[in-house]
Amino acid sequence: MEDKYYSRVIKMMVFILDFYLISLAFTITKKLGIEDGVPDNQETSFFLIFSLIWVISGFLTEIYRINKLTSFRTMVWNLAGSMLVHFCLLMLLLYTTNLYQIQNLFLPVLYASSFALFVLSRMAYKTTWKYFEFSGFDQRKIVIVGATHSGRALYEFFESHDFARYNFKGYFDNNPDPLIIHKALIKGRIADLKAFCLKESIDEIYFALPPGNEELLADISKFADDNCIYLRITPDFGDVVSDKYNMFMLDSIPVLTPRREPLGMAVNVFLKRLFDIAFSLLVIMTVYPIIFPIIAIAIKLDSNGPVFFKQPRQGKKNKLFLCWKFRSMFVHGASERQATKNDPRITRVGAFLRKTNLDELPQFINVLLGDMSVVGPRPHISAQTDMYSEAIRKYKVRHFVTPGITGYAQVNGFRGETKEVSLMEKRVEYDVSYMENWSLALDVKIIFLTVWNMVKGEKSAY
Structure with a gap:
């Protein structure tokens, strides 16, 4: 109870400090000469909206769930994740309401100064805890x-x-x-x-x-x-x-489970779904109008056939849904055979789409429909599920959660062809680890790593 009290006090102190730091970031942005970022008559309301969205994104990514055991690296990752969620929510608000006319440089400088101040505040927090630990206070x-x-x-x-x-x-x-x-x-x-x-x-x-x-x-x-x-x-x-068992309290009754299940809690499912909708709408409204026509034309010029490829996949609790992708192969009958290296079925445009993960873009529609999440275990076809569930004991555990466009296994190098059962076992291991350690901050981290892998390219992507 004592630690919980300290945790609540610290959480409140950091919460209040963040409001001051956001105000300071606004001041720094002005001092740097970007004075016309927001009209004077809108500055107060924009500050309040900016701060309110920060609080919402902060609780979504759990940046206020900190204690002396939380590593500085984890704090910075959570802050970066909260910044991304904040940016998505703010852009969604600005795009749909058109309330503010903001100078181009204002937001990048404001975000950079805010992030720097937040990192410095967490560094001060860790330094303070270290002082109390090594001073022997309350030993x-x-x-x-x-x-x-x-x-x-x-x-x-x-x-x-x-x-x-x-x-x-x-x-x-x-x-x-x-x-x-x-x-x-x-x-x-x-x-x-x-x-x-x-x-x-x-x-x-x-x-x-x-x-x-x-x-x-x-x-x-x-x-x-x-x-x-x-x-x-x-x-x-x-x-x-x-x-390996995890315990939680059901009122005053201790209950053991075979694994941690953060996505077994309704509030976490709601938060993850809220983030999925906001992020998907942002991608659909900003990326789709530019990228979709270009990819569609390229696919049609490169080979005969439809622009999109739809295939039944197994989702949460083994329910089938139609998974959308940009077509990356020539039209053929065998749609359930896994792609291999130098696969003759893959078109020239398809090879590029697969290498850059752009073939997965239509799946943001699946996310809006609720069939998929932005991050989660990749959905497999029924034939793969039947085959691997017999050889790998925890394979079907993946189906406790909604499948994703990208996943923890994929950003750790386990994507593409699985010639050996051991490779699929590693995928399952990462998928189960994701389920047991889920947080919105982890989702944001995986999204960052996915984009980075798209930029640098992946050997196993074909």
């Missing part, structure tokens, strides 16, 4: 009852995160397993716990024994209360479930 002495898997996980957590706040003093267990906990870390039997706590002025006791030790737990709880020592309970389920 607490802790012991762990139970040389168990859960107890080892606690110890490794404290050690790996370099907690100067927590000073680990040792384990207490009657039958410690040297294969789990090194004997040098064992300070004694459970009977020795109370005397040690009083002698060393212990602040917190972590109880990490398996269920079934209620009498012992009650005794330690009374001792802790009598001596103003905080008791934390982390029951050990090492013999029942693996550390």
